[in-house]
Amino acid sequence: MKIVDIQVGRISVPLRTPFKTALRTVKSIEDIVVKVVTDTGHVGYGEAAPTAVITGDTTGAIIGAINESIKPQLIGLSINNFEDVMQRLHGSLLKNSSGKAAVDIALYDLFGQLHNAPLYKLLGGYKKEIITDITISVNEPEEMVKDSLDAVGRGYKTLKIKVGKDPLKDMERMKAIRKAIGYDIQLRIDANQGWKPKEAINILRKMEDAGLEIEFVEQPVLAHDFEGLKLVTDNVSIPVLADESVFSPRDALKILEMRAADLINIKLMKTGGIYNALKICSIAETYGVECMIGCMLESKISVTAAAHLAGAKSIITKIDLDGPALCSIDPVEGGANFEEYKIILPEASGLGFVRVPEEFFNND
Numbered sequence: 001m002k003i004v005d006i007q008v009g010r011i012s013v014p015l016r017t018p019f020k021t022a023l024r025t026v027k028s029i030e031d032i033v034v035k036v037v038t039d040t041g042h043v044g045y046g047e048a049a050p051t052a053v054i055t056g057d058t059t060g061a062i063i064g065a066i067n068e069s070i071k072p073q074l075i076g077l078s079i080n081n082f083e084d085v086m087q088r089l090h091g092s093l094l095k096n097s098s099g100k101a102a103v104d105i106a107l108y109d110l111f112g113q114l115h116n117a118p119l120y121k122l123l124g125g126y127k128k129e130i131i132t133d134i135t136i137s138v139n140e141p142e143e144m145v146k147d148s149l150d151a152v153g154r155g156y157k158t159l160k161i162k163v164g165k166d167p168l169k170d171m172e173r174m175k176a177i178r179k180a181i182g183y184d185i186q187l188r189i190d191a192n193q194g195w196k197p198k199e200a201i202n203i204l205r206k207m208e209d210a211g212l213e214i215e216f217v218e219q220p221v222l223a224h225d226f227e228g229l230k231l232v233t234d235n236v237s238i239p240v241l242a243d244e245s246v247f248s249p250r251d252a253l254k255i256l257e258m259r260a261a262d263l264i265n266i267k268l269m270k271t272g273g274i275y276n277a278l279k280i281c282s283i284a285e286t287y288g289v290e291c292m293i294g295c296m297l298e299s300k301i302s303v304t305a306a307a308h309l310a311g312a313k314s315i316i317t318k319i320d321l322d323g324p325a326l327c328s329i330d331p332v333e334g335g336a337n338f339e340e341y342k343i344i345l346p347e348a349s350g351l352g353f354v355r356v357p358e359e360f361f362n363n364d
């Protein structure tokens, strides 16, 4: 099964409501899609999200990385020697994790097709069904209460609340949400780097004292501030999850050696796809640290790949794969079945897509 072509296209999907974090506001998913074609007529699909404020990857940079650096390395290689293909892909250029992720995902789709098995089974086959949280954007407290109640009405049992805009207001937000939804629903929070270390310690202790029962806090401080992250981890009881601080297996190793966080958030757009995400799973297993699998603003294509990984690995115990649930439409047939909080993995080979619209690849 030889790679004969790699095509790049675009997918655009309006969100149900604007997505707001401490870092950005977005109204629609505007991602890059990739199609890897083989001499046997098989096609693998991938996707990249240009989340410049987190990964540094813009739309133009992703397209350039794939067309100028990745594609020339891969044409003619055989999926049968998958290790060689992965080495060439991940060695083709530095950084550019989102562009690498799109191609890596498409190649894993082909790897599954080559071996005629769903990817999650080839990677471990731990479970066929996973349960995701849903994200509540940072807004005025009343609006966040309304959005939280809507999410609970849709059946979600875990909400990930975006904070990090203003510590005093964040406290108000969390008190209002907890009061409205009660204690049967789990609350995790994501500050997206919005607090300073001492500010984070202060607000998290207040949340503990107020009995808000926060499952964990995601990325309270700046991504590069490993010492600040450790200071927070050492000084609060709420577990700390490293998100923007961990892109590569090397980052994961450093964070875990320092004991700077209690949990790690794996996202394919940060790791450059499944190949390196698997290494982070092994590192985390070695340290006995559980992982979350997360996503950026991604549609069903790349979130299906993340769901296959989550279904394969027991160390992934927390799921934040709500990209498709935030979308107003789903233009892709097949892949994982997203039924609100329940994600069911497909039994078809590879990632299991049935139809990815050809229009995505008409680049006029």
Ligand SMILES: C[C@H](N)C(=O)N[C@@H](CCC(=O)O)C(=O)O
Residues within 6 Å of the ligand: 021, 024, 051, 135, 160, 190, 192, 243, 294, 295, 296, 297, 320, 321, 322, 323
């Ligand atoms: C969408 C997901 N639940 C999420 O919150 N992902 C990121 C932010 C993604 C973005 O800004 O596109 C996260 O910080 O966990």
Ligand SMILES: [Mg+2]
Residues within 6 Å of the ligand: 190, 192, 218, 219, 243, 244, 265
């Ligand atoms: Mg996060």
